[in-house]
Amino acid sequence: MSPPDGIIEHMFDMMTTAAVVDEIGTAARAENIACARRLAAVAELYRRREVPVEDGEGRELWRIDPWAAVAAEIAAAQSITPGAADALLHNAVCLHQRLPRVAAVFAAGDVDFQTVRMIVTRTLLALEPEVMAAIDAELADAIRTWRGLSVYRTQIAVDRIVERHDPEARRRAESSARSRFVDIKTGSKVAYLTGTLLTADAILLERRLTAMARSVCDDDPRDADQ
Secondary structure, three states, X not given: OOOOOOHHHHOOOOOOHHHHHHHHHHHHHHHHHHHHHHHHHHHHHHHHHOOOHHHOOOHHHOOOOHHHHHHHHHHHHHOOOHHHHHHHHHHHXXXXXXXXXXXXXXXXXXXXXXXXXXXXXXXXXXXXXXXXXXXXXXXXXXXXXXXXXXHHHHHHHHHXXXXXXXXXXXXXXXXXXXXXXXXXXXXXXXXXXXXXXXXHHHHHHHHHXXXXXXXXXXXXXXXXXX
């Protein structure tokens, strides 16, 4: 429902300038809290739909897997594209499975989604659960003090914490980033595609291609690989 004419233009007429400034901060915090709640709901939906590996016999014959099903539900609920829903699901699951303490800071409204998304991406190559827990704990304490930092300085701060707990994660990230490529070689009837991508990009690409392959009609003679 659209607001009555003139409501938005005059909603601050009775407020002092200081109160308007306070409202900006309050609204920003409320936006963070609402976004955190949305991602928590996305992670919870995936938890409820996820099928344990031991119960997944025959899943190679499924027309759609739990991840794609949840992404479709997210897309429909928010009227967003499948790709946007997939990215949101990826961030929500990584945040709540790998960074629960950062998720708690997010839920309190003390950090925005842009920073959370960057933290998720820059901690992907920390693999050991104990190391990841230590990174999560230090990040949760640190990010409250990062307000006003530029994106670049925030990235540096995250990387320093990751490197302090897992130096190899930083080296893996730098090595992988430097060596990534995509190569297409054409033949007479088919082409050959090879490449190396960042982990997050590869996960999203694989899921997108899988969703596309499963979107064809039942009478399509090609198998999933084709």
